[in-house]
Amino acid sequence: MTSAARSSLESAQPILIGLSAATLLLVVVTGMLLSMWYVPSSDPLRTSTGAAQTIVTSTRLLHSGPYTDTITASSVNPQLAPASTGEPAVSAAQSSIRVTIHNAPYGSAVRSIHHWMSDILLALLTTLMSVLCVLRTYEADRSLWLRLISLTLITVAGGWTGRILVDDVYAEISRRIMGYELQTAPLGNAISAILGIQPGALLLARTYSVHGFMLGVIGLLLITPNLRQILVQASRPPFFSTALLVSVAVSFISVPDWGLRDALRGLAGWEHVTPWWGIVPFRTWSHWLGSELAGYLAIPAIIAFGSLPLWYRQISKRAVTILFTVIALALLVGFLFGY
Secondary structure (H helix, E strand, O other), rough: HHHHHHHHHHHHHHHHHHHHHHHHHHHHHHHHHOOOOOOOOEEEOOOOOOOEEEOOOEEEEEEEEEEHHHHHHHHEEEEEEEOOOOOOOHHHHHHHHHHHHHHHHHHHHHHHHHHHHHHHHHHHHHHHHHHHHHHHHHHHHHHHHOOOOOOOHHHHHHHHHHHHHOOHHHHHHHHHHHHHHHOOOHHHHHHHHHHHHOOEEHHHHHHHHHHHHHHHHHHHHHHHHHHHHHHHHHOOOHHHHHHHHHHHHHHHOOOOOOOOOOOOOOOOOOOOOOHHHHHHHHHHHHHHOOHHHHHHHHHHHHHHEEEEEHHHHHHHHHHHHHHHHHHHHHHHHHHOOOO
């Protein structure tokens, strides 16, 4: 590597750390705001009389004996109404997101910021890890290397579990696929039990606990040793103002919503969904090799990559470069062929 290229990467490292810290702060704050409205329950939402409810986006007349009630709704103002024959009965989780949060003051904007900034955070962390690989940061700062790898994996887990919490058609299909694939993967049963996605036993409250509390606590512990430095870095005008401007921009981009999941009857017929880009490489290799073999290959690779500061002196720099190249190509091929 030329000295000019190395100097450019060294200049980019603090910028990426600062932007990642500011983005993480926005994700945490918007997540806390959303938790005030979210209801982690996959049970069907019912009226006081026990009738299942659905979400309507157009005006509906309700007849009860000699009385008629009008529910005024639109695509920008969805409302709940008793489900008619053939309509999906929504869960409490779907209702809290599609109706309560949507109709709350700035609720849609907060949800959009949380959704899109989470994707941006994962992209920033991935870019940062690539820069650290090239700069061989694992030689000089073992702690930073291990914590950033862990934070990247937590961001992937948080991004996927966040999509399960919506409890729509996408969440149901993704949960089923992941739940069944984990049955044959190493430690799969334990992981699916922790996430609450075991086949036939959806425990959305457990998924919510992992997403909002467990991952949050672990993430906080990872940045605690440098918390003051990270907060200072994140609060600098170039970084925080940039993240704030991006968050304002993405607040106008609506979150793509899939069809309503029927909380009473489940899925009916076939639905095609596209995997979230954050798990596409893993999903592709799991499809090609099978969950069990892919798991037995991925776990040693992740351990070797994360523990590199402990053993890199025992091998040549060429071998380390080959390891980086193989992992990068595997992720790239899995991503390109995953769509």
